[in-house]
Amino acid sequence: MGLESATYLDDLVSTNPLGTDTIPQGDDHLRLIKATLKATFKNFSKAFYYPATTTSQTTDVTVATTDQNRLFPVDCTGGAVTVNLPQGSTLSDGFEVEIVKTDHSLNLLTIDGYSAETVNGLTTQVLWQTYQ
Numbered sequence: 001m002g003l004e005s006a007t008y009l010d011d012l013v014s015t016n017p018l019g020t021d022t023i024p025q026g027d028d029h030l031r032l033i034k035a036t037l038k039a040t041f042k043n044f045s046k047a048f049y050y051p052a053t054t055t056s057q058t059t060d061v062t063v064a065t066t067d068q069n070r071l072f073p074v075d076c077t078g079g080a081v082t083v084n085l086p087q088g089s090t091l092s093d094g095f096e097v098e099i100v101k102t103d104h105s106l107n108l109l110t111i112d113g114y115s116a117e118t119v120n121g122l123t124t125q126v127l128w129q130t131y132q
Contacts, residue, residue, distance in 0.1 A: 003028050009040045046092055048052065056102060065090050071077055072099045078106035087114040101127040 003025060004013045017029050041048075050069065057074045062084045068091075074081050083099050101109040109127040113119045 003032060006032055006036050007035050007039050012036055030124045045118050048126075057083075060084070065095075067097055068092070068095050070097050072097060073102045074099060074109050076101060077103045077105045078107075080107045080110065082110045082111050082112055085114050085117070085119065088117050099127075101130060101132050104130050 003021075004008040004011070004016055006012045007033070013034070017025065021029075025092045042116070048069070054071045054073055057072055058076075058078055058081070061072060063070075063086055065086050072083060074083065099109070099111055106128070109132075111127070112121055112125050116123060119125045
């Protein structure tokens with residue numbers, strides 16, 4: 001029988017199940033996979049999105065609710081850029097994006113909260129340094 005012992009995803013043996021395992025052992029493998037997923041990803045009660053791209057932004061950006069965990073590298077060489085955040089009440093708990101000014105210009109990158117919503121206590125945050 002090719003069923004291994006595993007607690008976390010990294011413990012699983014990629015060559016299992018063996019081709020010689022019997023069909024009834026299939027449910028043992030499924031239970032093991034489920035147990036390792038639940039142990040590895042504790043307290044997951046919603047989808048976790050992995051960013052598909054990290055294309056540098058050079059014009060104003062509007063962050064969408066589907067941009068969770070996305071990195072927004074922003075190049076302000078061509079002029080000031082504003083990143084508009086979505087309405088807080090439309091976001092799930094733990095929603096996070098990372099916004100980084102990537103150029104050396106003196107042009108500003110402004111992060112603008114939705115309407116009167118604040119970012120760290122202010123309605124806008126201004127980034128002026130490279131990699132800030």
